[in-house]
Amino acid sequence: MIDYNNTNPDLDLMYFSGDGTWGNADDIAIVNVSELDGHWAEMMDELPDHHRPDFMRWYVDNQTHDQQMGEYTNCVICELWDNGTEDEIQAELEDTED
Numbered sequence: 359m360i361d362y363n364n365t366n367p368d369l370d371l372m373y374f375s376g377d378g379t380w381g382n383a384d385d386i387a388i389v390n391v392s393e394l395d396g397h398w399a400e401m402m403d404e405l406p407d408h409h410r411p412d413f414m415r416w417y418v419d420n421q422t423h424d425q426q427m428g429e430y431t432n433c434v435i436c437e438l439w440d441n442g443t444e445d446e447i448q449a450e451l452e453d454t455e456d
Contacts, residue, residue, distance in 0.1 A: 359418050360388035387411040389418060397425040400432035401439075413439055420444035 364371055364384040371383040385408075391398070398417045405413055416439045423444050428434035438447045 359390070359415070360386075361415060362386045362388075385411045387414045389414050394418070394421055395425075397433055397436070401436045404431060404437070409440075416440075423448070 362383070362385070372380060373383040373386060374380045394417065398414070398421070401413060401417075402410060413436075417436070420435075420439070420443055423433075423435045425433045426435055428437055431437040434451065435444060435447050438450070441447055441450065
């Protein structure tokens, strides 16, 4: 994964993509998705644009879980991605089941 968080206020970085999109490049994650299972893509439509780079960083580090369909989302573990690691989320889910 190529990860870029621009913390230098003197840099003004932009990206330009072949599909015609362009914009601010302060926070970019480039991921080789051929090494990931496929359910990360189902979360992209559920996330606001500004959460997508952080979600993909989390997913690369926490991709060993099986997809668990949620009531309102494609994967309940991915839905809770900002609550911690995959193991922490799984423990939290197990605690709420008891």
